[in-house]
Amino acid sequence: MSPRAGSPGPGPGTLAFVESPVQLLNVLEWAHAHAPDGQWPPGAGLTLVVLSPVDPMTRGQLRRMAELAREEGHDVRWEEARGGTLAPFQTVGGLTSLLRRARRVVMGDPFSRYVQLLLTLTKASELVVVDDGTATMEFVTQLAQGERLVRWHRKGGRPAPRDLLFAPVSSSARRRLTPTPERTVEIFSSMPIEKIPDGVTVTANDFAWTRARFGPPRVAKGADMVGTSLVETGVVDADRYLDAVRTLAKTHGATRYFAHRRESTEKLHRLAVETGLEVVRPDLPLELIARRGPVGRTILSFPSTVVHTLPLALAGTEVRVAVCDIDPAWLTTKASPRAQGFLSGVTSTARDVHRLPGTSAVVAG
Template sequence: MARVGWVESPLQLVNAVEYAAAVGDPVHLCLRAGVPQLGDTGRLFAPSLPRGVTMSGPWRSATRSPMTMARRRLIGDANSGQLRVLTTFTGARDLVVVDDGSGTLSLARRLAKGLPLARHGKQESALHRVLGAAASVRMRTAAEDGRLTVFTAYPEADAVGALRSLGATVVRNDYSWLRSSAFVTDAADAEHVVVGSALVDDGYLDADAYAAWLAGLAREGGVTYLPHRRERRESLSRWAQIDGVDVRRPVLPIEILLAGMPGVRRVTTLPSSVVATLSTLLDASVHLDVTHVPEQWFTSRADRSVRELLEDVVNRGRSSAAA
């Protein structure tokens, strides 16, 4: 019987397919409705999916998808409200967790310490906190019973190592499937690409400081800006008004677009989950420049957990590049 996955973002889709390709596990992926880029990525992948991998959707709810009855599951965002409900009331059973950006490290840290599941830096309702606590117990028990697998680009992270000590299986994601695939995209070429960040729109970074950073990069030569999928239209309009910044609105994940830009020589990013993926995917001739976030850029909403998580993402990305 195929493992059933609930996919809510393009990155989750990439990592779910990578898992299936790496371990040879038949997987049926349920794609969530209403997620920008997800349908386009699914259509691009469809002709090249590994044997045993199928997709369906779009599904508006995990509770109305094949996930509900599945005993073998795959998820990316355990903090999703729908998945908290499923995990709380139906158990973790046989569960695989794939990376959903930096949220994976936050999840691992909370499970390892026995803390409730919660989105870092976010105020949650009482119901979400109750579900987060219950789902955390279910998943930690699954780890202790050997029923939890973490498929990640951050296998060396301390929190992930702590989960391994609990009994979870940890499998490294080296993006072999994506690196071996030659997807044809309509991405225009670029020499210097800046990977956009949602930290401004999430309320963690000062917009003026971010704009000044972009302007400084543009003064060194024109840059192509590939937005994060959560960046708002108003923010992108502001960045596009900066001299030398060419904002493009991609319909595919950044990792796939960069693979289709053979002229790229430099990629600049703030601390982000793309540090680990791009460290693996980019050609050795491409310089990956990770900009440290100065203290004065942070807003009051960026608490200690947010700042530590950003630093952890960068450190683990560098470890992945050195591995």
């Protein structure tokens, strides 16, 4: 997986849609990878549209990432896409002319209903999907097998009424994300992609922009822990999760807990009280926080995107990423039948990480 020779980079006619800080980071990585000598001349950047969510933590990180994007020479358009009943209509209406003119559309979340709706309005001849974490792995599988686009933690359940109403739009988006002689599709990813859909170009994201822009970090003694939103998505039981965090912190001498932007305030407060960990709410994606430093010599994580991205962002440093598997006993009764297999796959396909043998069994017991 390598950048295409002679591939045109971002410029007028390139429109990117993001809804999370990680998506925005990966658009910047994509732009860097496709730029001559890693830098685009003034005025040749892309137009980056932020479809802002309502969550305050996500909005804060997105604003910081938007500042970095502007510093790189890109135009940033902030859309209050969820700011009331009329907001979706106003957002789509305001973007229609841009979509009609765009020759290339870059997106961070092909599962997003917003993005799927916007895809029906564009005739762009080039579509690019950048990583939205481990969801990219599921997207590629579904695209290759011609399945409907469904997030992994919802797969296996009955479609909600809204899903049924939106099904025609989702089907249209999947067709548009399938390459044709008139339309190319690129996936820009740091995730392991074993089966590449026919006609799709896969380009490796090695976090070159992050490594050039930040660090190297100061490496401190001890360990840091990375949080996950598996409790908030209904996959993992809250009590089991806190037990696992407590055991890992004690075993490995962790002192800081970097919260996921979707973790609830209530859970984090309980975690801080019961484990003694210092809870840190990062103002940027963890790849940038870790690269900027200081960072612990060991980073502890459960199966998540960071077990794939942190080794790349921290390449050349002394930091070790260690991952603790999710024990089946931690799953809730609401967890998708696909949950255990998907999470195990996230860990088993990660490169340059240390798996923690026996930790799951100790915590579960």
